[in-house]
Amino acid sequence: MKKWFWPVLLLTALAFVLAGCGGQQAQNAAPAKDITLVYAQGSDPRGLDPAYVDDGESAKVIVNVFEGLVRYKPDSTEVEPCLATEWTSSPDGKEWTFKLRRGVKFHDGTDFNAEAVKFSVERQLPPNRTDDMPYASFTFGPVQKVEVVDQYTVKFILNEPYAPFLANMAMALAAPIVSPAAVQKYGKDFIEHPVGTGPFKFVKWDKGQQIELARNDNYWGDKPAAAKVFFKFTKENSVRASQLKTGEVDMMDGVDPNDVKMLEQSGLKLIKNPGMNINYVGFLCHKPPFNNVKMRQAVSYAINRQNLVDYLYQGLADLANGPLPKFMPGYAADLKPIGYDPEKAKALLKEAGYKGEKITILAYSNPRPYNPVGGEKLAAAIQQDLLKVGINCDIKTYPWKEYKDVLFKAQEGHMFLYGWIGDNGDPDNFLSLFDSKEIAGSLNAAKYSNPQVDKLLAEGRKTMDPAKRAQIYHDLQKIVLEEAPWVYISHSLDMAAYRPNVVNFNLHPTGVVFLRGVSKN
Amino acid sequence: MASYIARRLLLLFPVLLGVSIFVFVVLHLFTTDPAALMLGQHATTQQIEALREELGLNDPLYVQFGRFLWQVLHGDLGRSLMTRAPVTDEIMSRFPATIELAFMAMLIATIAGVFVGVLSAVKQYSIFDYLSMVGALVGVSMPIFWLGLMLILLFSVQLGWLPVAGRIDIGMEPARITGLYLLDSLLTGNWAAFVSALKHLILPALALASYSMAIIARMTRSTMLEVIRQDYVRTARAKGLVESLVIYRHALRNALIPVVTVVGLQMGSLLGGAVLTETVFSWPGIGSLLVNAILAADYPLVQGSVILIATIFVVVNLLVDLLYAFLDPRIRYS
Numbered sequence: 001m002k003k004w005f006w007p008v009l010l011l012t013a014l015a016f017v018l019a020g021c022g023g024q025q026a027q028n029a030a031p032a033k034d035i036t037l038v039y040a041q042g043s044d045p046r047g048l049d050p051a052y053v054d055d056g057e058s059a060k061v062i063v064n065v066f067e068g069l070v071r072y073k074p075d076s077t078e079v080e081p082c083l084a085t086e087w088t089s090s091p092d093g094k095e096w097t098f099k100l101r102r103g104v105k106f107h108d109g110t111d112f113n114a115e116a117v118k119f120s121v122e123r124q125l126p127p128n129r130t131d132d133m134p135y136a137s138f139t140f141g142p143v144q145k146v147e148v149v150d151q152y153t154v155k156f157i158l159n160e161p162y163a164p165f166l167a168n169m170a171m172a173l174a175a176p177i178v179s180p181a182a183v184q185k186y187g188k189d190f191i192e193h194p195v196g197t198g199p200f201k202f203v204k205w206d207k208g209q210q211i212e213l214a215r216n217d218n219y220w221g222d223k224p225a226a227a228k229v230f231f232k233f234t235k236e237n238s239v240r241a242s243q244l245k246t247g248e249v250d251m252m253d254g255v256d257p258n259d260v261k262m263l264e265q266s267g268l269k270l271i272k273n274p275g276m277n278i279n280y281v282g283f284l285c286h287k288p289p290f291n292n293v294k295m296r297q298a299v300s301y302a303i304n305r306q307n308l309v310d311y312l313y314q315g316l317a318d319l320a321n322g323p324l325p326k327f328m329p330g331y332a333a334d335l336k337p338i339g340y341d342p343e344k345a346k347a348l349l350k351e352a353g354y355k356g357e358k359i360t361i362l363a364y365s366n367p368r369p370y371n372p373v374g375g376e377k378l379a380a381a382i383q384q385d386l387l388k389v390g391i392n393c394d395i396k397t398y399p400w401k402e403y404k405d406v407l408f409k410a411q412e413g414h415m416f417l418y419g420w421i422g423d424n425g426d427p428d429n430f431l432s433l434f435d436s437k438e439i440a441g442s443l444n445a446a447k448y449s450n451p452q453v454d455k456l457l458a459e460g461r462k463t464m465d466p467a468k469r470a471q472i473y474h475d476l477q478k479i480v481l482e483e484a485p486w487v488y489i490s491h492s493l494d495m496a497a498y499r500p501n502v503v504n505f506n507l508h509p510t511g512v513v514f515l516r517g518v519s520k521n
Numbered sequence: 522m523a524s525y526i527a528r529r530l531l532l533l534f535p536v537l538l539g540v541s542i543f544v545f546v547v548l549h550l551f552t553t554d555p556a557a558l559m560l561g562q563h564a565t566t567q568q569i570e571a572l573r574e575e576l577g578l579n580d581p582l583y584v585q586f587g588r589f590l591w592q593v594l595h596g597d598l599g600r601s602l603m604t605r606a607p608v609t610d611e612i613m614s615r616f617p618a619t620i621e622l623a624f625m626a627m628l629i630a631t632i633a634g635v636f637v638g639v640l641s642a643v644k645q646y647s648i649f650d651y652l653s654m655v656g657a658l659v660g661v662s663m664p665i666f667w668l669g670l671m672l673i674l675l676f677s678v679q680l681g682w683l684p685v686a687g688r689i690d691i692g693m694e695p696a697r698i699t700g701l702y703l704l705d706s707l708l709t710g711n712w713a714a715f716v717s718a719l720k721h722l723i724l725p726a727l728a729l730a731s732y733s734m735a736i737i738a739r740m741t742r743s744t745m746l747e748v749i750r751q752d753y754v755r756t757a758r759a760k761g762l763v764e765s766l767v768i769y770r771h772a773l774r775n776a777l778i779p780v781v782t783v784v785g786l787q788m789g790s791l792l793g794g795a796v797l798t799e800t801v802f803s804w805p806g807i808g809s810l811l812v813n814a815i816l817a818a819d820y821p822l823v824q825g826s827v828i829l830i831a832t833i834f835v836v837v838n839l840l841v842d843l844l845y846a847f848l849d850p851r852i853r854y855s
Contacts, residue, residue: 038691043813046603054560131572134560191605207614208805209688230691234803235812238670242678243685404557408566441565 034227035520037502039513040240040252044208044233047191050176051124054134056511059172060253061211061231063512065107066176066196069098069117069169076327077276077425077509079170083112083177083197089464093161100152104220106179107201114154118146119180121156135174138423161462163469167426172512199224199516208233225504225519241497244268250502250520251513255495257316257372263497274318274325275494276422276509278430279370281361281382281487283415286439286447289357290414296484298348299415300338302389307340308381309490312373317490322477323430325491327509329466330427330473337481337488345389359386359393362413364403370419370492378417378489408442418445425510427473428460434480448485522846529839533832540831541593541824545586548820554578555602555818576602589824598828599821603814608825611810616829617700618688619806622798623791625726630733631784635773637734638741638780643768645746653738660735669728669801676724683720686803690717725802729795733787740783744776777848785841789834 045058050066053059069084084098104112122128124136125143142158142165149155158165169175182195194202199221200213213229232249234240237256243249245266255263255270264270283290283299290296309319324331361382363375371378379395386393396413398406407416423429432438435457436449456476463469480486496507501521507513556572557564573579577588592599598608637657641650677685684690688702695706695714703722706714748754749772757767799808807826814822846852 036692044604047605052605131568131575132559134564137568188605206694206805207611208618208803208809210691212692228692232687232691234686235800235809236686236803239673239686239801239803242673243687246677246681246685248685248687 035225036228036230037226037251037515037518037520038230038232038249039515040232040234040243040249042233042235042237042240042254044205045211045231048194048202048205048211049191050173050178051133051136052191054173059510060512061213062176062194063172063198064200064213064229064515065194065198065202066178067198068171068175068177069100070166072170072425072508072510074506074508074514076329077167077170077422078329079166082170083117087166093163093462093464094158096156096158096165097149098154098156100154101220102152104197105218106182106195106197107216108179108182108195110179110181110195112177112197113151114148115151116180117154117177118148119183120177121146123183124174133174135171135423139168139171139174161464163461163464164424164426164428167424167429171424172510200229203228219516222516224516226515229515244497244499247499251496251498251505251518253494253496253507253513255497257314260495267500269498269500269502271496271498271505271507272315272493273495273507273509274327274491275369276325276328276425276511277370277419277491278320278323278325279317279368279378279419279489279492280320280323280417281378281415281489282418282446283485284410284413284447285449285485286410287414289352289354289359292352293483294348294352295354297338298345298352298354298389299386299391300484300487301341301345301348302391303382303385303487304340305337305487305489307385308378312377312381313490313492316372316495317492320488320490322481322488323433323486324427324473324477325422325509328422328425328427328430330431330470330477332474332477335474335477335481338484342389349389349391354391356390356392359391359415360413361393361395362403362406362416363395363397364400364417365397366400368400368419369421370490371417372492375417404442407445410445410447416445422510427469428457431457431460431473431476431480434476434485446485448480448483450479450483453479526839526843529842533835536835537828537831541590541828542586544824544827545589546582548818548823549582549585555820558818559602593828598825601814601819601822603817603819603822608821611822612807612825612829614700615805615807615810617702618804619792619795619799619808621701621703621722622725622729622795622804622806623788625722626729626733626791626795627784627788629726630730630737630787633730634734634737635741635780637738639745639768639773641738641742642745642749650742654742657735657738660731661739663731665728665732665795665797666801668731669725669798672724672728673801683724686801688718688721688805689714690721693717725795725798725804728801729791729798733784733791736783736787737780741776741780744779745772748772748776774848778845781844781848782841785837785844789837792830792833792837 041057041060043057045061046053046055047058048061048065050062067082069082070079071082073080083101083104085101087096087098089096100114106112121140121143124133124140129136142160142162144157144159147155147157176196179195182193183190186193192205199216199219201216203212203214205211210233211231215224215227234243237254238259240252240254241256241259241263244252260270283296285291306319309317322332322335322337361379363379365375367374376397383393383395420430420433433443434448434453435444436454438444439447439449453476456472460469460472463472494507494511498505503519503521504517556569556576556578560568560572577585600607601611604611637653641653644650673685676683693714695702695711696709698705698708702718703715706718754767754772757771796808796812798804799806800812807830811823811826814826
């Protein structure tokens, strides 16, 4: 015992001391001009093949390695050219022809051309499509086939006219163009060996730790400022915030509301952007009492939305002015939903013949991205508001897993809490939730049906002219704001934090981060 | 001896079977539907149903279990639903991190625990004895999660001595030989990587060691108290041996057997994935892998990890039993 005990203790102590000295050396060693960016997120991506994943953690890495034919503008979900330089759609809206950028190469040296586009899309079309491609049918739903016109021209033929198609082509998932050679080479393992045309090349993935990307020196656009980018995975929000504070990471997302003050006081920069989501209360419009529009309006007048947003979300959400967040095309700035007016609510209840029947609010038990405080708190706050105008409610709560099923069957309850996270930044993506066709597909949880709305939606999908489309969606929103199938509560904010020496960093409204322009002093 | 080991190893099979049945049933009865999780918000009921069919989730439980067992017997733990990578790859890529953390924690816990325990026993009812036993009580009762966060706040954020989380500074990973960063960096002579890995290891190892250290200290103290009152210790003193020799050579060796048992049991659970510690410190080991897998309802990955953990537990216990014979010549296995 004695023989080994002291040497081991001494060695351990020595190691601690040496560890203490090594730190400065490591920090000084970083060369000044080759910038390395470290971005901290909550967990590993599910995978890096855009065809097989649907989670935000994957999307953040994917958008820096891959590109689509078009991309979103930096601060909105309007699209601009990317791998395609220009495009036209046929007058009937069924054919889209894209002119491709010349001289672009994938990271593995494969040429980017019309064949590559065809390959990327066709692996997600029937009969190649498999059940575990979460976004294939959404993104390429109306696509019948892809034709190579010439080496740098590709034509998509759709089953029906579909204006949101262009926005779909900018999405982080499903739409990015992959290197056909690499997919063939890696097969199933492409999901861990992504090869695209983006500003950064994939280097390696240390599971549970980080993903390393390196600058693509052959990038067709402005070369990225950073030579290396690391996506680091730290599960705990507060631990991630500590890493940012000590400088172990440069940027982070998933800021815990409790850490906001600490981060700001530490001199770190905070981003609070409106998120591409909507948190709403829906009425089951297919059955009494809410098949009566006056009842829906009465409850809408009775709910103090501003109050909810101020006290429930405490600055973490914006009041919703309708179904669409402000940055989305189609947002109707001049329209407002029904405001808070308890007296008017009481009058409408009387008109509707409400006799004090009990109303049941269905709620999910857990927090959701659009409702960070969870369903129970929101439902309880609404219950209080409704009590003030004489509506007696009870709340029925389900775990999320069962909740969707309960809503779809719609056998119980009268009102429900729900929300939507946008996919592609196209207004149709949000407004389709009012489409009576979607009652069967379960997206229209309110079971709201209005032929005029259906007609406008169909028209909107066919209309390629942005101004005309905006008018159609304006008319549509006017109807749904008046008819009130939903009470429009809030858009929760996307938050990120970064160190003051980081330049040009922003969260995109779709929740991803484009690091090509980000630099560091 | 050999037949004893063989018998113990054979016992491994019923244990593993029991564990896998238990995990299988719990997973399938109480967790989210992985098909719904994989398909996201656009999934229609029909799509989810189709994927469930494809994944074989609609078959009766015993059929699914039989299929799973058949695969395992062929050395195939399946593919992760989350990442689609083979489960064995996922586990093997994470296992070295857990080994490294567990061994470091055990080293700290054993050295400090035995040292404190012996000293407390020798100086029974002294200030040191009282303080260290209060410390041990705190160590046993303090939630690791909280302790971890406090260590980070003090040593990383306030003092800036040690890194917050992770296994090594970014870009400094040593060339992979064993996957154990400390060992690999020494083997490749990469001193900077060694220092970085060690600095990252200290806080999580301390947090993880706290509980075991306290248990070991208490156990050592009580067995030492028994042993030093025995006749042969008095004899050793009477024949004029130096006190330290009496304590360390004569008393401690005999007091060690229960301590080794505790160390072994602790080692088993430490290797089995220090779930909380790994989560707090973003330590890329089995524990954090298991947490993520459970959250994603990744059945194959959870099953694979749990089977590995159970195996380790059983094997470590066997090793502990064998160690008795080495420490106490009176113990023989046949």
